[in-house]
Amino acid sequence: MFLEARGLNTYYGKSHILQDVSIDVDRGEVVALIGRNGSGRSTTLKTIAGVTPPRRGSVTLDGRDITGLKPYTIARHGVAYVPEERRIFPNLTVLDNLKLATLAGRKGKWDYERVFAFFPRLEERKTNEGKALSGGEQQMLTIARALIQNPEIILLDEPLEGLAPVVAQAIQKAIMEMKTEGMTMLLVEQNARVALAVSDRAHVLSDGQIVASGPSAKLRDDQELIQRYLSV
Numbered sequence: 001m002f003l004e005a006r007g008l009n010t011y012y013g014k015s016h017i018l019q020d021v022s023i024d025v026d027r028g029e030v031v032a033l034i035g036r037n038g039s040g041r042s043t044t045l046k047t048i049a050g051v052t053p054p055r056r057g058s059v060t061l062d063g064r065d066i067t068g069l070k071p072y073t074i075a076r077h078g079v080a081y082v083p084e085e086r087r088i089f090p091n092l093t094v095l096d097n098l099k100l101a102t103l104a105g106r107k108g109k110w111d112y113e114r115v116f117a118f119f120p121r122l123e124e125r126k127t128n129e130g131k132a133l134s135g136g137e138q139q140m141l142t143i144a145r146a147l148i149q150n151p152e153i154i155l156l157d158e159p160l161e162g163l164a165p166v167v168a169q170a171i172q173k174a175i176m177e178m179k180t181e182g183m184t185m186l187l188v189e190q191n192a193r194v195a196l197a198v199s200d201r202a203h204v205l206s207d208g209q210i211v212a213s214g215p216s217a218k219l220r221d222d223q224e225l226i227q228r229y230l231s232v
């Protein structure tokens, strides 16, 4: 597998959050990480991205051990992390937000032209400051920043959170188009139905442990599982 997380154990101080979490993502795959709030989904992405390094366990990317490296080093290895809180630069324009991302990333098929063709709305707003964007536009910008880094994999944390339904649908469509373009993604999404619709495989987290894994199409039909771990 392209990304292999093995036996991750992550702590916040004395709180043992992730307990032996193992996740695989193959090239070109979209893998969803689902579970209730507080189950450890964000911590899993942070652990892979190097923000909260694991106390035990390992992460390899194409066979290279990236465990414990600094977030920017992991980013240079081709891992783009889009956190839950959309950290765009509010006082920089859309264009400058993207420019900063290109400096952190590598060259590849995703350039300004392609990113703007993907999100025409961002091109219309390219000279606007980040703070002037709507929530949906900010989310487009965080995804565009990830794309323009030409990563090998994108870790997306709740990209539809807090967006109006029609905007959330637009972002969902963008994620599906990224998949069509061959982008590898590990997706955390609160809405299990959406997550299982856009992903190839899924892992279910509960209290920091993986309690189920499998093809999304199969998990979708498992009413007992959905009732037990996913419904609120």
Ligand SMILES: Nc1ncnc2c1ncn2[C@@H]1O[C@H](COP(=O)(O)OP(=O)(O)O)[C@@H](O)[C@H]1O
Pocket (backbone or CB within 6 Å): 012, 015, 017, 035, 036, 037, 038, 039, 040, 041, 042, 043, 044
């Ligand atoms: N910075 C932190 N310090 C202490 N505990 C935290 C911190 N961030 C998250 N937690 C705790 O870790 C657990 C998992 O959180 P998180 O990974 O954010 O869950 P999810 O993304 O699935 O909602 C929760 O119990 C949460 O309260």
Ligand SMILES: [Mg+2]
Pocket (backbone or CB within 6 Å): 041, 042, 043, 084
């Ligand atoms: Mg979270």
